Amino acid sequence: MTAAAAMPRHRRRLSWTLSGYIARQYMLWFIVFLLAISGIVLLAGTADRMDRMANRDGVTFGIVLSVAVFRLPSLIQETMPFVVLGAAMFTFWRLTRTNELVVTRAAGVSAWQFLLPAVALSVLVGILTMTILNPVGATLLSRADQIEESYDPTPGPSLALRGGGLWLRQDQGADRLMLHASRADEETMTLYEVIVFRYQDEEFLNRMDASSATLEPGYWAMRDVWLSQAGTPTIFEREVRIPTNLTSRKILESFAPAETLSFWDLPEFIRLLQEAGFSTQQHRLEFNKLLALPLLFTAMVVLAATFSLRPQRRGRVGLIILAGVICGFVLYFMSSLVFALGISGKLPVAMAAWTPATIALALSLPLLLHLEDG
Structure with a gap:
């Protein structure tokens, strides 16, 4: 038994x-x-x-x-x-x-x-x-x-999400770009309503306002660009190319990994990702x-x-x-x-x-x- x-x-x-x-x-x-x-x-x-x-x-x-x-x-x-x-x-x-x-x-x-x-x-x-x-x-x-x-001698790009859109920092030698966009298309890696601040050796050079910026191999293709620089009139250009060493993969990997966000912060970050147009x-x-x-x-x-x-x-x-x-x-x-x-x-x-x-x-x-x- x-x-x-x-x-x-x-x-x-x-x-x-x-x-x-x-x-x-x-x-x-x-x-x-x-x-x-x-x-x-x-x-x-x-x-x-x-x-x-x-x-x-x-x-x-x-x-x-x-x-x-x-x-x-x-x-x-x-x-x-x-x-x-x-x-x-x-x-x-x-x-x-x-x-x-x-x-x-x-x-x-x-x-x-x-x-x-x-x-x-x-x-x-x-x-x-x-x-x-x-x-x-x-x-x-x-x-x-x-x-x-x-x-790390070769730091990657820095990307941050805020309520008003996203910020992307690009370092390339002595040149630094700070890009702001209201939203993005992840599939084509296109940023919309873009503002770019250019620095060289920590000194401000100029500002560019564009309707969009698409990441192409080796450069950003910016369209309908207004170039502003201290002491000179604002210039309009149909297209401007800015050299870059970024790739779509590097940009996506620069998002805060899910493991680095707490349980309490994840819902808000998910909302910001959705608003910015990313997965x-x-x-x-x-x-x-x-x-x-x-x-x-x-x-x-x-x-x-x-x-x-x-x-x-x-x-x-x-x-x-x-x-x-x-x-x-x-x-x-x-x-x-x-x-x-x-x-x-x-x-x-x-x-x-x-x-x-x-x-x-x-x-x-x-x-x-x-x-x-x-």
Whole structure:
């Protein structure tokens, strides 16, 4: 007779004492896994930054370490599903190995009930990750990027969005251009209602007002241009070409990456992107991914339970736990694929962001139901 068959039909309510005990066990393993993975990520991040910044002038080990530390919260956010999965697996495995859960289930407490403390804590962790860890990580990641750019001998263009349009800075030797446009066409890389301020060695040269500016290979093609310069009359030109080393890819990459924007700032930035005429796929996907974190962490706990609640006498415990870890990695790679499809527009953004968590929960719930009720 199995343990499930030996259970009484009457179900008891989960006591606060038992709930607190399971929650403490879960939080203990959560902290252990969080610290262990954070240490590994920090070592790997330091080695990666050393490789990237080793040949730059003035870079010391302290600077490399500070960049790696600033990047750590953002990287921890990416590994948090594995922390939740590992903590839940070891919590349930330990309670099963010591027969504590067997006794609990024999007393009439179902698997669904003693999952509640871990699920509740995981949902809380998801909310805190979304609302606190993400903003902190985004701020520190931006700071890390600024430090790296300050030691980069060939900085890229700088692009900023404001309520009145977009600003683009182009540095080319001693010449500097500051372009302002009210909107843009991403497909043709054309800016509309353009104002260009030209500087040389930090000294203002002139201003150009144009109806449009299209990025061509090696130059900006500006049309219907009014050229203003101190001490001279304003001149009208049908077309003016301004040399540039920019490309469409460089300009698009100069947008603030979604990872450097906090959960609270993303909606406003998405609105500004839409008004400026640029794609919002990546940023909307990031926002929906953050909203899906509580559901994803819940799925990780249920997935862990399906692999670690099996009675020890059935053997092959190590293989079962290994299977759970492999499932976690498969889910990670599947998520990366689905997210890529969402960014490329092959899938709706909301579907791409919520699919991994939904699939993981939809697959693990029936397995847990079979384990609990036979």
